[in-house]
């Protein structure tokens with residue numbers, strides 16, 4: 001388990017811009033060293049804020065978009081094109097504006113497609129898609145993601161893994177269907193903590209005072225059942241990207 005590192009920016013806008021710059025550099029370095037890069041996107045305002053900041057960055061085209069593999073940490077189980085889907089929002093925030101290779105973009109299934117209404121079947125399909133992309137040198141039945149992005153909820157949820165819910169307890173499977181999510185919509189598909197922990201780097205994004213309690217709890221020793229964000233860490237790096245409001249309740253020893 002990699003000890004979490006914390007970076008605090010003044011406001012969430014600066015946090016988004018800094019995270020976008022950091023992501024550009026990390027992706028470019030991965031592409032230089034192995035010819036491709038793999039990133040897992042997250043939904044929510046901070047995740048989409050990062051994508052929008054990346055799209056506005058003049059450095060964005062240092063990325064070879066045709067050699068970027070994009071996955072999702074979770075998805076709201078809604079019809080294709082629904083404005084509330086993380087995939088829809090990511091396309092609007094950035095993806096439709098850059099020359100990605102469609103074969104390397106892996107959205108989770110919609111509720112009206114081949115798995116209509118069956119979130120478990122959609123989850124199983126993503127398990128298979130991840131496993132098919134894994135290589136022998138990878139750490140488990142998922143690709144070794146270079147960066148896995150996670151927004152953090154006010155209850156310290158990450159992806160669609162909510163405190164005390166079955167998904168956060170999943171210790172084997174890489175993707176699960178989620179029902180009765182406290183954050184609407186209730187039905188979702190989510191990576192599990194084992195899948196999240198296969199990533200080289202996990203970056204957790206939290207901005208705003210409504211996240212201060214969750215951030216403090218997750219970084220002060222709470223267990224993953226109570227604070228799923230506490231169980232989200234990368235093999236090589238775990239990075240918390242905060243603004244001052246979200247860092248307000250952090251013990252001094254944890255502040256940079």
Ligand SMILES: O=C(O)[C@H](O)[C@@H](O)[C@H](O)[C@H](O)COP(=O)(O)O
Nearest residue numbers: 043044045046151152153158159
């Ligand atoms: O589908 C989702 O809603 C997200 O994946 C979810 O995990 C989100 O990242 C957090 O709830 C934080 O959302 P905000 O950044 O909007 O607070």
